[in-house]
Amino acid sequence: MSTTRSDITDDGNFDDGNFDGGDEGGVTDEEVKKFVLQISFGNDVTYFRMKRKCLLSRLMKLYCESKNLDFENVIFLYNGRRLRPELTPHDVDMENGAAIEAIIDDHETFIKMKSNGVLLRLMTFYCELKNLNFDNVVFLFDGLISLVTAHLLNMQDGDEIDAILCRGLD
Numbered sequence: 001m002s003t004t005r006s007d008i009t010d011d012g013n014f015d016d017g018n019f020d021g022g023d024e025g026g027v028t029d030e031e032v033k034k035f036v037l038q039i040s041f042g043n044d045v046t047y048f049r050m051k052r053k054c055l056l057s058r059l060m061k062l063y064c065e066s067k068n069l070d071f072e073n074v075i076f077l078y079n080g081r082r083l084r085p086e087l088t089p090h091d092v093d094m095e096n097g098a099a100i101e102a103i104i105d106d107h108e109t110f111i112k113m114k115s116n117g118v119l120l121r122l123m124t125f126y127c128e129l130k131n132l133n134f135d136n137v138v139f140l141f142d143g144l145i146s147l148v149t150a151h152l153l154n155m156q157d158g159d160e161i162d163a164i165l166c167r168g169l170d
């Protein structure tokens with residue numbers, strides 16, 4: 001009989017906390033099988049093992065607890081897209097060894113614009129407001145970089161654009 005280890009950290013320590021996805025009735029062995037994910041925060045990389053049908057919120061909260069970070073101030077990105085806690089690795093087609101990036105989001109800024117407004121103007125305004133070099137900031141909406149209008153992207157009232165500072169690109 002083997003011991004189920006649900007969480008693996010980069011230093012080889014095991015946490016046997018219940019990190020299972022709950023009831024797995026009616027799913028295939030491939031969907032139940034645990035796989036390894038990595039979360040990077042700066043130069044620190046932490047590895048986790050989880051089921052494909054387990055909510056990402058459990059992984060995110062466990063990661064934040066282990067690093068003493070405020071869950072409300074951390075953004076998790078996968079392939080340039082912000083991960084939503086209510087999704088599962090299966091929902092976003094993550095594979096074994098998938099790399100997730102954790103970023104601190106401690107400066108929220110809300111800017112309203114008309115749906116026919118050009119996003120480049122909003123992005124330029126944001127950089128001026130925050131005193132940032134435009135070339136060092138990446139703006140993402142649903143994982144896409146775009147300079148068209150909000151209307152062309154089918155943006156709705158309350159949608160968010162992530163502004164990510166790319167350090168060391170001078």
